[in-house]
Amino acid sequence: MSSNTLEAFLSPQLAELKEKGLYNEINSLQGSNEATIKIAGKNFINLSSNNYLGFATEPRLKKAAIDATEKYGVGAGAVRTINGTMDIHDELEKAIAKFKHTEAAIAFQSGFNCNMGAISAVMSKKDAILSDELNHASIIDGCRLSGAKIIRVKHQDMDDLREKAKEATTSGQYEKVMYIADGVFSMDGDVANIPEIVKIAEEFGLITYIDDAHGSGVMGAGAGTVKHFGLSDKIDFQIGTLSKAVGVVGGYVAGSQQLIDWLKVRARPFLFSTSLTPASAAACIEAIRIMSEEPEKIEKLWENGHYLKEGLSKLGFNIGNSETPITPCIIGDENLTQKFSARLYEEGVYAKSIVFPTVPLGTGRIRNMPTALHTKEMLDDVIAIYEKVGRELGVI
Numbered sequence: 001m002s003s004n005t006l007e008a009f010l011s012p013q014l015a016e017l018k019e020k021g022l023y024n025e026i027n028s029l030q031g032s033n034e035a036t037i038k039i040a041g042k043n044f045i046n047l048s049s050n051n052y053l054g055f056a057t058e059p060r061l062k063k064a065a066i067d068a069t070e071k072y073g074v075g076a077g078a079v080r081t082i083n084g085t086m087d088i089h090d091e092l093e094k095a096i097a098k099f100k101h102t103e104a105a106i107a108f109q110s111g112f113n114c115n116m117g118a119i120s121a122v123m124s125k126k127d128a129i130l131s132d133e134l135n136h137a138s139i140i141d142g143c144r145l146s147g148a149k150i151i152r153v154k155h156q157d158m159d160d161l162r163e164k165a166k167e168a169t170t171s172g173q174y175e176k177v178m179y180i181a182d183g184v185f186s187m188d189g190d191v192a193n194i195p196e197i198v199k200i201a202e203e204f205g206l207i208t209y210i211d212d213a214h215g216s217g218v219m220g221a222g223a224g225t226v227k228h229f230g231l232s233d234k235i236d237f238q239i240g241t242l243s244k245a246v247g248v249v250g251g252y253v254a255g256s257q258q259l260i261d262w263l264k265v266r267a268r269p270f271l272f273s274t275s276l277t278p279a280s281a282a283a284c285i286e287a288i289r290i291m292s293e294e295p296e297k298i299e300k301l302w303e304n305g306h307y308l309k310e311g312l313s314k315l316g317f318n319i320g321n322s323e324t325p326i327t328p329c330i331i332g333d334e335n336l337t338q339k340f341s342a343r344l345y346e347e348g349v350y351a352k353s354i355v356f357p358t359v360p361l362g363t364g365r366i367r368n369m370p371t372a373l374h375t376k377e378m379l380d381d382v383i384a385i386y387e388k389v390g391r392e393l394g395v396i
Ligand code: PMP
Pocket: 110, 111, 112, 113, 115, 136, 138, 139, 182, 186, 211, 212, 213, 214, 241, 242, 243, 249, 250, 251
């Protein structure tokens, strides 16, 4: 039972959220997160995970995790800076740096933590951050934590970036100016214009920060969006998560040795929070090895992405401007979007609706995340169900 003061705060707020249909009930999955999942005893085709390559249940990752648990135990025991680092964490960072084509890397406990720690380790209230308006919540929170002036840049609008970069760097108000964006935007699947970003950054002396949570393991033969454009040495911070394509948990910064040396003494989630479990570190190392040696997994992911996009687009659905396997199906009206997702669920397709404030008003959508694990038959079923529900609700 909470205190009266806490009750008085929570009760009306929770009641209001529930009344407005804004309280997000979290489904309980019975078993693993794969191409199909089980909820309340019923099987669904799963189009909601970020398990792009199917690594969350890959047997070789499981074995690596089990072996590491036998060797190191279940926990790291303490913060690395206090108790020393396990060699498995060093090994993971070396593997990430090699894979990302950078001098060094530092691993965090999650992608979210990584953004909280990395941005605030370098930027302060004397600085300004130019931030794409559709950046992920963890970037926004990391920027806020740093105390820097946050200047929103219109989504992927390079003219707006140039203008604001010029303004910020010539105003004399700031010591440093950073530009920060997702590498692949998770709600639309569009890809950051890295070549133009690099050009503008060089012109105005910007620090560059790309969070490639959805591009790592997907773009650039797995090495990410920056590598895809061949500009690995031009972006200061390459952020990634170990929870999506890599299939485990964790986050990282890949960059110059000097940057990583600095983060190891200034990024607070690294300094004051216990590191990844040895099992997670070992599974991530195995994932990176498989990604480099077996390109067919990434090829299959792209093949599935193309197949689903083509199928939905042929039916007349608006699939937006995605350049990656992320397949949004833009419905528009928020209530209709919710209804669409609920009908898909009844028909056995688990694909979440995304509405305002996560995306702009009037652009409600179902976000479909095909993975390398989906079979053509599953995707054919999905397309047939979309057609049925789309006609029923007058969307197509
Ligand atoms: N950055 C971006 C762009 C993301 O999409 C996400 C995941 N939703 C994160 C960071 C957070 O990553 P993690 O789940 O590893 O904390």
